[in-house]
Each structure stands twice: as C-alpha cells, then as structure tokens.
Amino acid sequence: MASSSLMEIQVPKHAKGERSAKVPLLPVSHSPNSKSHISTRFTNVSTTPTIAKFTFLIFLSLITLAIIVFLPLIRKELTLGPQAPVVQLTALSVHKFNVSARNLTAEWDVILKIANPNLLSSVWFNRLEGFVLYEDRPLAIETMEPFGLPMKTKTELHLRLRMANWEGDQPALKQGMLNKMTKDRELGCVRFSVQMAVWATYRSGWWWSAQHVIMNPQCLDLQIGFVPGATAIGFGILMGDVPRTCYVPMLDE
Template sequence: MQQQDPNARPATGYPYPYPPQQPANGYPPNAATAYPYQNHNPHYAPQPSPRAVLLRRLFTAFTVFLLILGLILFIFFIVVRPQLPTVYLNSLSVSNFTVSDNRLAGNWDLRLQFQNPNSKMSLHYDGVSCALYYDRASLSETRLQPFDLGTKDQTPVNATLSVSGTYVDGRLVDSIGKERGEKGSVEFDLRVVSLVTFRYGVYRRRRYVTVFCDDVAVGVGGNSSSGNMVGSAKRCKP
C-alpha cells in the first residue's frame, strides 16, 4: 500500500470549485433589471381629448378676436377723436318771483348754447331736460324739443321753467330772504340732461350727457319780483 507524502503540495491549474453564493432574499441578482421595459416608440406621448383641443382653439380664436377689435377701436378713436359737447348758459331771468308763507312762485326764462366740438362727428339731441334747483331742492323741470348739431356747429335753445305756489321748507325761505337782503340776488342751480347720439358714417353711439350750471346769481332784490343773471355767459360743467 502506497503512503501519501505529508509534504506534498496541491496540484495547480485546477482550483477548488466553490459553490455559487445564493442571495439572501432568494431572488437572482439584478432581477429587477434583468428584463427592463423597452419603449419601441420613443416619440409616443398621450394625445389630448378632442374636447380639450376644441376649447383651446376656441379660446385662441376669442383672444385673437378681442385683440383685433381692440386695435380697430384704438385706431377709430385716434382718427375720429370723439369729444363731449359743451353747453353754455347765456342768460337767465326771473319774473313774478314771490316767496311767502312757505310758498314759492316764479317764471325762469333761460337761453342755452349747445356746441359740438367734433370735426368728424355730428350729434343728435333727444330727450333734453332742464331742472332748476335752489340749495339742492328741486323747484321746476321742463323738457326741450330734439335737435341736431353738425360738425363744429352750435345752436341756441330757449326754455322756460315755472313754479306756481310750490311749498318749500322754512329753512329755504329764510335762506332766500337772507340772500336777497345781503346780496340783492339769489343763486340758483341748473341741471341739463341729454340723450345724445354720436354719428360718424354708419357708426352710432348713444349716451347720456349731464351738465351742471351751479351758483347762477340772479339779481332780484328784496322788494323786486323780477331780475336777470348777474355776469356774463357761464359754461356748464359735466
């Protein structure tokens, strides 16, 4: 029987076959990336719904429409330059003016001057009304007939406001008496409201225009029942 050499060395070239290591979780290594998802169409993206596309197109069209409309209006106002008409109170007189026992009576005759400052737009006045006030208390109101104003045109309009025994507060009676005694005049306020149509070719625009002629002094002394406006013509303010 042959004995083994205790000093013998292991043979080289044939390493000891160690068994493969098993992962602790029991799954093969790189199991999550062993078979990755492959996108065969890298340019693919989810398509929006037809409703979303329609809404987006409608919004774009509406935005473009507003921009075009705004540009047209801007050019129109630059070219035409519409301006509000001006009104002057040329004269104001009162007759049969009496204040007694909290009753007020009188006839006011006035003359207004309407002017159109526009060089490209004509004006049509409809529904013109004049109202007379004293210290914010309404005394009388009248309505004027319609009329037209051409470009850069002007026209005078006469009106009469009457008060026949209208009851007024005692405070107003005292105030009128004080003015007549101290100044020899009484200050009245006038309001003019007009429905004006601006016309330029086929363009039409209607709007209300209101002007005020405030603190118009009429010379009527304590013993007088008639008087005229103190001073020259006065421009009414919007």
Template sequence: MQQDPNSRPATGYPYPYPPQQPAPPSNGYPPNPATAYPYQNHNPHPYHAPHPNPRAILFRRLFTAFTVFLLILGLILFIFFLVVRPQLPTVHITSLSVSNFTVSDNRLAGNWDLRLQFRNPNSKMSLRYEAVTCDLRYDRVSLAETRLQPFDLGTKEQAPVNGTLSVAGTYVDGRLVDSIGKERGSKGSVEFDLRVVSLVSFRYGVYRRRRYVTVYCDDVAVGVAGNSSSGNMVGSIKRCKPY
C-alpha cells in the same frame, strides 16, 4: 496501451470550450451588477399614450379663436377712438331771467326764462339730442322742471336752445325760505343751479353711439332785490360742466 497522438475526440461529444468572460470596462472599474444583464419587460399589456379628446380640442380652438377676435376688435376700437376722438359737447348759459318771483308763507312762485348755447367740438362726429330735460334747483332742492325740444348739431356747429320753467305756489321748506331771504338781503341776488340731462347720439358714418350726457350750470346768480319780483342773470356768459 500507447495513445495515438493524432487521435480526435469522439463524435457526439462537444469540445469543452472555456466559458466566455465579459470584456473589462474601459474605465477600469468592475461592471455594475444592476446593468450586467439587460432589463426584460414581462408586462403582457404594453403602455400606450391616451388619445386626446376631440371635444376638448374643439373647445380649446374655439376659445383661442374667440380670444383672438376680442383682441382684434379691441385694437380696431382703440384705433377708431384714437382717430375720431369723440368729445362731449360744450354748453354755456347765456341768459337767465325770472319774473313773478315770490317767496312767502313757505310758498314759492316764479317764471324763469333761460337760453343755453350748445356747441359740438367734434370735427368728425355729429350729435343728436333727444329727451332733453332741464331742472332748476336751489341749494340742491328741485324747484321746477321742463322738457326742451330735440335738436341736431353738425360737426363744429353751435345752436341756441331756449326754455321756460314755471312754478306756482309750490310748498318749500322753511329753511329754504330763510336762506333765499338772507341771500336776497345781503347780495341782492339769488344763486340757482341748472341741470340739463339729454340722450345724445354720436354719429360718424354708419357708427352710432348713444349715451346720456348731464350738464351742470352751478351758482348762476340772478339779481332779485328784496322788494322786486323780477331780475336778470348777473355777469356775462357762464360755462357749464358736461359729464
């Protein structure tokens, strides 16, 4: 039987198209098998980023705010002290005399009268002295102690402060007695040390700062000959060291 050249395929049967080939890569190399087919995620539970803890965020913000507050406060204090520049007071011992001074049989007696000159070097801060105690020493051994009256010092002001220290027949070490005797015999004087401790209030407007200030007056020579029981400070005014 001769086949009709215009015949068409029977209905219900697909036309056998050739399989579609992938386009060659532009770089001329064969495709990578690992990337030939797209990756499909078969995980039924997709990943979600964890939510931040509100309490941790609050603590972090509080810590940041507190750090900023401390930095600002430190800057304010630095500028304040840079402008005000608080200084320790200057102290001079202007006189020191002794009477009824005796050292014998490991017993020491004497009355010391002293005068100190306090000066406030600050131009913007006033000073208030409280609980002022004065200690008389020889060779680091305390001989007598007294308490001085409180007082105030305005800016750039100065004021004298008087005090008396007494000791009557107190026991001292034999080494101390020998040292005082040798010093009186060789120099005709005895060097005493004074220590003044006070609670000082630095005041500037509403600002108040209290701290203990210690003043040392070292090696204050008092002329006391071997056969005398009284004497006065040798030399002129002596400056003390505040700490």
C-alpha cells in the same frame, strides 16, 4: 412792269447822260411797332406761369396748415371718442319771484348756446330736460324738443321754467330752505343753478357707428341780483360776466 415783291424807286439824274437806275428795296412791314407787340406777347406768356405757380403755392400752404391744425384733433377724436358738447349760459333772468315761509313762485328765462366741437361725429339730442335748482333742490323742470347738431355747428336753446303757486305747503320745498331763500332775497341776491339731463346719440361721419350717451350739463352758482324796491314784480337778472361755460360730464349709456 413785271410783278415783283420788291419795290422800286426812280433815281433822279444828277448829270447829263446819266441814265436812270432802278434800286431794289427790302420789303417794308405794315406794322412798325411789331417788335413791341412781340415783346409784350412774350412778357404775358412768361408772367402767366409765375401767377399759376404763386396760386398753387398758396393753395398748398393752406392745405398744409389745415393738416397741421386738424390732424391732432382728428387723432384725438379717433383715440378717445367724440367730445362732449360745449354748453354756455348766455342769459338768465327771474320774473314774478315771490318767496315766503310756506311758498315760492317764480319764472326763470334761460338762454343756452350748445356747440358740437367734433370734426367726425354729429350728435342727436333724443331727450332733454332742463332744471332750475336751489341748494341742489330742483325747483322747476321743462322738457325740450329733440334736435340734432352736425359736425362743427351750434344752436341756441331758450328755456322758460315756471314754478306755480301751490295751495298749502309745497312738498318739494322744506321750510328751512324757504326761510334761507327769503333772507337771501332780502339781501338782494339769490343763487340758483341750471342743469340738464340729456340722452343723446353720436354718429360718425365716416362709418355711421352709433354711440349712446347720457350727459348732465351743469351751470352752477348763478348769482341773481334783484332790483332794489322792485319786490312787488320780483325781477332779477344774472350778475357777472356772460357767457358762462358750463361743466358737461358724459357717460356711455
């Protein structure tokens, strides 16, 4: 039999004298489900561009939203210059508080959170001094280590200010102020303030231009409540809600 791509089938004889006939058949596919495979392939091909378009639209929407949100802030910073840091007092406690008509001893634990709100400028705190005051009179001071804050970052500062006992009268404190503080302590509440003196430098992220400033963060009228019956240990804590946002005036140096 000659080689052929067509298949042949023997037709049986239905009657005497009939001779066999060879009937050609069309080629038979070895993949009966080839149509479904082709359909699936075209479905996958048509779905892929749809997913890509959807992903691109999401990305484009996020870019547009970022421009809408941050463009006014960037424009404001370019027009008015860098903003002052955001300073919040998150905790304040007093230990070993003892006041008399001639003397005062105390230790203050202060925790501050400082954030740089600027999008284009980092800030370096070159010199920092922290104070505790009573009626605008400084009671204790602490110098802190310099540090920097990149754009849109924050950090936490822990200050421990101590006022030691003096031999004789303390020259920084007047007797009238000590008497008033004694009465406040007997009533269970003494009001202090926490302030800082800061010398800082702003540097732009694009041009690295330097701007030297002086800041005076002020956390005022902080009401310290003392535990009743704990006069001997002199322990008091900040009353009211925390954190407290502090006022931060800033001037060019």
